[in-house]
Amino acid sequence: MTTRHVKVKDLPVTLRPRERLLANGPDGVSSGDLLAILLRTGTAGRNVIQVAEELLIQHQTLERLSRVTVPELCKIKGIGRDKAATLVAAFTLARRMAEEMRQEQPLLDRAELVADLMREQVRACEVENFFVLLLNTRRRLIQVVPISQGTLDTLLVHPREVFRAAIAANAAAIVLIHNHPSGDPSPSEADVQVTRDLIRSGKLLKIEVLDHVIIGSKLAGQERDFVSLRDLGYFYT
Numbered sequence: 001m002t003t004r005h006v007k008v009k010d011l012p013v014t015l016r017p018r019e020r021l022l023a024n025g026p027d028g029v030s031s032g033d034l035l036a037i038l039l040r041t042g043t044a045g046r047n048v049i050q051v052a053e054e055l056l057i058q059h060q061t062l063e064r065l066s067r068v069t070v071p072e073l074c075k076i077k078g079i080g081r082d083k084a085a086t087l088v089a090a091f092t093l094a095r096r097m098a099e100e101m102r103q104e105q106p107l108l109d110r111a112e113l114v115a116d117l118m119r120e121q122v123r124a125c126e127v128e129n130f131f132v133l134l135l136n137t138r139r140r141l142i143q144v145v146p147i148s149q150g151t152l153d154t155l156l157v158h159p160r161e162v163f164r165a166a167i168a169a170n171a172a173a174i175v176l177i178h179n180h181p182s183g184d185p186s187p188s189e190a191d192v193q194v195t196r197d198l199i200r201s202g203k204l205l206k207i208e209v210l211d212h213v214i215i216g217s218k219l220a221g222q223e224r225d226f227v228s229l230r231d232l233g234y235f236y237t
Contacts, residue, residue, distance in 0.1 A: 008036075008047050017049065032056055038086050043078035051078040066091035105140040108133060111228035114175055114213045117141070119225070122179035122215050130178040132162050134171035135210070142169050157194050159201040166207050174202070176212040185216030185227045187234070195229050211235075 008016055014023075017033035026034070035052035042048040054076060059065040065087075073084035108114050114133065121144075122129055128150045134142040145165040148157055166174050176198060180186075187195075195212045202209040211230040218225040229235065 008042070008049060031062060035087070038090055039079070039083050046078050048078075051076070055079075066095070105136075105142075107138075107140055108135060108175060109139040109210075111211055111213050111226065111231060112224075114177060114211065115215055115224075115226040118144070118177050118213075119215060122177075125179050126181055128178055128181060130157050130176070132165060133175040133177060134166055134169045135173045135175065137172040139173065139210075142171055157198075159198055162198055163201060163205055163207060167205070171207060173208040173210050175210050178214060180214055180216040183217035185214045185225065187212075187214055187227060187229055187232070192229070192234055195234060199235065209235075 014020065017029065017036040020029045020033055021037065032049065032052045035055055036048045039048050039051055042051050055065060056062075058076070059068065068088075070081065070084040070088055073079050073087060074081060079087075106113065106117060108117065117133075118131065121131075130147045130149075132145050132147055134145060136142055143165075147161050147165075150156060162174070162176075165171075176195065178191075191212070191214065195209070198212075199209045211228050212234075213226055213228055215226045
């Protein structure tokens with residue numbers, strides 16, 4: 001049955017957008033159906049499915065449609081101020097949700113991003129604090145886990161504590177990070193040894209250690225206030 005000039009309530013149940021969503025789930029319906037559900041009703045001679053289809057045809061992609069203003073939407077026959085406001089609200093919520101997700105799961109595939117994430121947290125620490133960043137398969141943050149706190153320039157880290165958290169969170173990879181209260185982020189022999197121990201443990205557990213970032217202060221002649229042991233070559237020896 002064609003949907004032209006037929007009210008949605010007169011269509012078979014299998015063709016009604018809301019009923020299709022309830023039966024098939026939100027991923028089982030088209031973008032046109034989802035728009036029709038938001039619009040709720042059509043106009044004289046045009047049911048809501050046709051109005052939704054026109055929106056998609058006119059703007060070609062959902063991303064373009066999401067940028068259309070209320071006055072622009074109101075130019076389309078069948079869309080008044082209330083329907084336009086509903087669409088704008090829905091797209092705005094989607095953008096805000098995406099931003100929240102980006103903030104909650106930052107991408108941490110470079111040492112600079114790790115340092116940016118943790119700098120403020122460790123800046124005022126007067127003793128060394130060791131953290132492990134748990135990452136998913138896409139190198140996005142799952143959780144920041146504090147592991148140990150030591151006296152000035154002294155820190156005890158045991159692989160058991162590091163990988164217990166990673167296993168519990170089903171992490172695919174981890175990044176090690178700690179601060180140097182002295183301000184000099186250069187790795188000590190102990191830092192290098194701990195890193196190599198944890199790399200070996202990670203290989204046994206199939207959890208990759210991606211990097212060990214040490215944050216200090218930006219000293220004279222230095223461009224950065226941190227170092228990456230991977231960038232320094234300690235992961236390749």
